Amino acid sequence: MNYPAGTAYIDGAFVPMSEAKISVLDWGFLHSDATYDVVHVWKGRFFRLDSHIERFARSADRLRLTLPVSPGELARILAECVARSGLEDAYVEMVLTRGTSPTFSRDLREARNQLICFAIPFGWILKPEQREAGLSIVLSDIRRIPPDSVDPTVKNYHWLDFVMGLYDAYDRGAQSAVLTDAGGNLAEGPGFNIFTVRQGRIATPDRGVLRGVTRQSAIELAAEFGFPLEERVVAAAEALAADEVFITSTAGGIMPVTRINAAAVGEGRMGPVTRALLEAYWAKHTDSGWSTAVADVLPGR
Numbered sequence: 356m357n358y359p360a361g362t363a364y365i366d367g368a369f370v371p372m373s374e375a376k377i378s379v380l381d382w383g384f385l386h387s388d389a390t391y392d393v394v395h396v397w398k399g400r401f402f403r404l405d406s407h408i409e410r411f412a413r414s415a416d417r418l419r420l421t422l423p424v425s426p427g428e429l430a431r432i433l434a435e436c437v438a439r440s441g442l443e444d445a446y447v448e449m450v451l452t453r454g455t456s457p458t459f460s461r462d463l464r465e466a467r468n469q470l471i472c473f474a475i476p477f478g479w480i481l482k483p484e485q486r487e488a489g490l491s492i493v494l495s496d497i498r499r500i501p502p503d504s505v506d507p508t509v510k511n512y513h514w515l516d517f518v519m520g521l522y523d524a525y526d527r528g529a530q531s532a533v534l535t536d537a538g539g540n541l542a543e544g545p546g547f548n549i550f551t552v553r554q555g556r557i558a559t560p561d562r563g564v565l566r567g568v569t570r571q572s573a574i575e576l577a578a579e580f581g582f583p584l585e586e587r588v589v590a591a592a593e594a595l596a597a598d599e600v601f602i603t604s605t606a607g608g609i610m611p612v613t614r615i616n617a618a619a620v621g622e623g624r625m626g627p628v629t630r631a632l633l634e635a636y637w638a639k640h641t642d643s644g645w646s647t648a649v650a651d652v653l654p655g656r
């Protein structure tokens with residue numbers, strides 16, 4: 356097994372990634388009984404750290420998991436992982452698993468919940484050098500798990516629908532997939548939210564999706580530009596008829612989609628609305644209203 360560079364926090368200690376191991380009996384592994392969140396660090400600054408920690412705490416609460424540290428302590432643990440890793444640009448994950456019962460009982464209430472954090476090199480759904488060409492996706496026939504079965508606003512590892520969607524994409528020569536709901540409306544993709552642009556009007560699904568922090572950033576940036584935007588049910592057909600489509604994720608920010616089901620979106624290249632939002636998004640990474648220096652989070656600094 357190969358491990359990336361980076362530092363993890365597990366069992367109350369900081370260790371190299373290669374030493375961060377959990378028991379195979381952890382229900383986080385056996386049942387995907389866990390929640391997680393991912394924040395990124397860009398040029399030594401966390402981007403919207405508070406939003407990620409708030410979402411993580413809410414997800415834990417909804418799943419009746421107990422976070423063993425306060426939000427402030429969690430921020431310091433994450434910053435320590437980044438500082439020890441030496442990474443300037445990092446993908447920083449916090450995970451809370453159900454753990455297991457010390458007596459191996461099946462009663463979930465007896466489980467000792469386990470917090471794991473780690474910082475590894477930043478990863479992209481679409482690399483910056485691929486931005487002009489954009490992403491090629493498919494609208495998969497695989498349905499997103501219904502929101503009344505697994506709440507998609509709780510960030511979770513129930514990814515088998517996404518995994519099969521990705522294989523669907525590979526089989527059809529595309530890079531990724533967007534899943535739809537039972538009514539044929541857009542939901543989301545493996546690690547991202549989706550937006551359509553038609554005649555200057557932006558739309559993004561308002562239900563059946565994770566409330567992505569990057570999605571929220573795109574919504575706020577659209578308001579700064581004065582671009583009209585609606586959070587509503589978005590039919591899959593709207594993506595096929597759009598002038599522009601883009602996706603949002605911590606793993607790469609705002610990224611253009613230029614092909615859907617092998618057909619060009621609009622003119623088949625990054626459009627002006629996507630470009631404006633993408634550039635504004637990266638410009639916010641040095642704005643202290645949107646980002647925090649890792650060193651400023653560390654104790655004693």
Ligand code: PLP
Nearest residue numbers: 546547548565567568569604605
């Ligand atoms: N939707 C799903 C299912 C995700 O897993 C993610 C991120 O991993 C997103 C959307 C995008 O969320 P964010 O912008 O907070 O990274």
